[in-house]
Amino acid sequence: MKADPASQRRLLGLQQIDTAAARLERRVQTLPLHETIASLAARRSGAADDVTAAETRRSDAEAALAKAEDSVKAVRERLTRDQQRVESGQMDAKALASMVDEVDHLKGRVGVLEDAELAAMEALEQAEAAVVAAAARARDVEQGLRTAVGEREAAVAAAKTEMAGLRGRRQAAVGDLPGELVTLYDRLRGRYSGVGVGEFQGNRCTACGLEATAADRARYDGAPADEVLRCAECERILVRPAS
Template structure:
């Protein structure tokens, strides 16, 4: 392939644009805050699980307390009816004696049930405190997530702006170059890690960073100025400049 030496050198400008764009794209997709957001996502999942667990525990204990309170109330109501019957004096002596025994039993039963009620209330109080703490932790994580998202968006917007600025001249440069030269460059760039053209600098290909041997240097010296050369090692377009060391 033939191309004006100035076009070949201009190809280095296109490569610089694409290299800068690739670097900015990589920065945008590898922002440190993205790793932080991943960590926060895990932290939020655990915090949310803790809230659900605490809410479930609280709900279970509220139902348990309601049952304990109902059990106590049943005994109180039964004792109140027995006491009213006993106070009325109606019934045989045997019946009244039986009521007295039942009242004593109900008193003991009520005391036992009230102990259960108190124990459930204490557990519920602990569960409510745990739920409050879990919700507080979740709120703190959510605040950290919001701050990290804002940081990510700000940094991404800055890099997007810089990327647009860096790539703005690309179409102009491409339009100034021969189509076949650009096509070769794009093909090589796609298959060689984003670098399709490299400068020969001080007898070294800046694409693969290998120094050319004497035979390659002799070949390059003998080539016509408009011949498009390729690096023998990496196959990229090798652009000659005043700094090539020829």
């Protein structure tokens, strides 16, 4: 293939643009924010589970308190009824003695049940505090997630702008080059990990870094300036320095 030496050298500029674009793409794909967001999303679902569990414990505590309150109320009502009967003076001695015993027993029972009611109130307070704390943690995670997503969107938008700039530069660079030279370059670039051209510098190809043998060196030196050389080692286009 033939191409004027200036066009060959411009391929090196095109390669710089393509390398920058590939690097930019990799940078977007490997943004640390991707991991941050994935980890926060996992924590969000855990935090939501914690809130649900805390709310369930609060419901249980509410039910336990209601039950304790009902128990106290029932025993108190019975105690009041019994006391009224004792005070009515309309019972015979035997029934009265038995009723007084029951009143004593019921007083003790009310005390026990009131202690239980108090404990249920405290348990409910703790359960309510746990719901508030779990909800606050869930909000923190949600906030962190939103921030990270916003940062990622900004980073991706900035990369898109940068990429658009590189695409524009590439279009301009390609426009200045012979089509078949670009086609060859693109084919080699696709085949050899994004690099399609190297420069011959200090007896080495900058694309593969390998030194030319004496025979290859002689072949490169003897080739006409407009001949598109290929590196004997890596097969990429080999551009000679401007003379």
